[in-house]
Amino acid sequence: MAENTIIHFNHVSKQFDGETILRDISFEIERGKFYTLLGPSGCGKTTILRLIAGFLEPSGGTIEFDGHSVNKLPPNKRQVNTVFQDYALFPHLNVFENVAFGLRINKLPNKEIATRVKEALHFVNLDGYENREIADLSGGQKQRVAIARAIVNRPQVLLLDEPLSALDLKLRTAMQSELRQLQRRLGITFIFVTHDQEEALAMSDEIFVLNKGKIEQSGSPRSIYDEPINRFVADFIGESNIIPGNMVRDRVVSFAGKVFDCVDQGFDENEAVEIVIRPEDLELKQRGEGLLQVRVESQLFRGVHYEIIGKDKDGNAWMIHSTKSTKLGEEIGLFFEPEAIHVMRHGESEEDFDRRLESYEGVCHV
Template sequence: MIVEPIIELRNIGKEYEDGFVALKDVNLEIESGKIYSLLGPSGSGKTTILQIIGGFSKPTTGSVLFEGKDIRSVDASKRQINTVFQNYGIFPHLDVYDNIAFGLVVRKLPKAEIDAAVKDALKMVRLEGFSDRDPAELSGGQRQRVAIARAIVTKPKVLLLDEPLSALDKRLRKDMQYELRELQKRLGITFIFVTHDQEEALAMSDEIFVLNDGQVLQSGTPVDIYDEPINHFVAEFIGDSNIVPGKMIADYQVEFVNRLFECADAGMRPNERVEVVLRPEDLDITTVEQGKIVVKVETQLFLGDHYEILGVDVDDNEWLIHSTNPTEEGKEVGLFFEPEDIHVMRFGESEEDFDARLEGYEEDDE
């Protein structure tokens, strides 16, 4: 079944007045009813994309489609898209009720209708009983919920959230991640949120767009992006990783650290230079004899639920290992991993070519 996207950005470019190019040929499709995140380092263009979708900034090139229609000339207030801003934008002189009712009062809706909608929104964000509070009397998490209630009260089809959890402490952030996911499911509307926190993007999203330098480098489910990063930047930005240079000898055979390994990757030129990724949690510590790579343990940190171990091989490559069992600093140990734990990346491969190649050899398997 082909699902029509609710929002589509086609070939979006954005050049600011001072000549700075913030977005270069951004293409993305958003389906109805899912949570998406725009993930990337500071300055990568996340907020610019959100502003273009929300109608607060015009793209220099390309088109913005909402349910198939170009909305570039539609005013922000007329779009069925609302934004929860980073600073929440709550009016300090209005109580919770009036803050949430604001958008409906402006639209001059009947009082009874406003009342019902505000009560409904308060219930959705679990703030029943908070109507009369002043914003100053709310915690950070409650203030954020007021901002969300105000954004959903007009029943938009899409909610844009700019770093919605960045002002909260770590504990509350985790709670709110669960809450936001639940809320999105209850409402059934599309959420697009901006974050530079990769853990948050992995935990919350149905799909992630990874951005760098005004471009979408990769899009996909959290699992796809974690397991199959397209390039060095994505592999490093999402999760911890060991990345070493290698050579693809033939399909399913890769050479790195001067040894030949069986792997699960194919579709490259023989002897092509590649980069090899091994995630720290996929490396098991074993004896020197049984290890595929031998390292000397340099440091070991206990992080509560695992040990973070740094080992160095004979060629001076550093290997980060996550292990539930401790080892000893200074000791030589073996590292064991399975062929499918190895992920091979080509230099400069486009997302289309990467997807096509992956599909090619996944079909081979069947």
């Protein structure tokens, strides 16, 4: 276990009424980083958060905090606070009393309470809001109050359970930036739960991608985006073109009826694989030019780019993101660099995937 580790899940499982929610998961959380638990509804991400907070006990395995098991430790004994999706603010208390609530429960002196509440409100840019009523606040301000109430107790870990989901798109984007800046100012560990992949990519130091109670892949946003381990991760993190292929030999792959140079290696010769090419890595060319030819079937304007769908002669659908427009039914060429091709092995575990990447580090586009 790394010296900087604050939380360690060691083969943790959780069942409810005979249904397995988490399946033998292990991971480490380091101090001072922003982590995101990302996945679809029902994948187990909120269950992990509740296990860390102490609202649930694991059915199997051990959860350690600073090297000590906390399986039986109640929530009020853990250096952890939670910001809930609905904020859980007290409508009959003003901003000051909402933030001060936990301090009053712990019977701190009034002078210290006033100092710490003022400090917490300053951290979340709510100076002067002490006497405001909760009903008079905007959604973004309510979220800041909830965060201030969570950090006023000076936890080592702050848990955030989809706290931005109720906000409109513009405010949500602004609050993503504010949360990231707040985490850096506080220097404490944030563990953030979301099903929004763009949110996870924008905010995180590290992401855990969950599916059906297990961690499919973990790593930095860039590594997960550029090197997805399987079809689920490639499809869930951003838009992807995923088509069947065949690994001819190291750094040579075939798909869509043609052979291409790539940068992947460590596969068996002629192994059946899956190919991922991101839409933004496809460059439009004139008919007859490029590496592949497709016929345009649809085009949508997305603001910063056109989203174009074309099909090749083998029936593979290709999504292209381009600032150039096309016409329905038009034949166009596609060009992509060898580095844009990512090859995935069927059924490869994250451990085997990492070992294969390490075997050619510096060659592959990690």
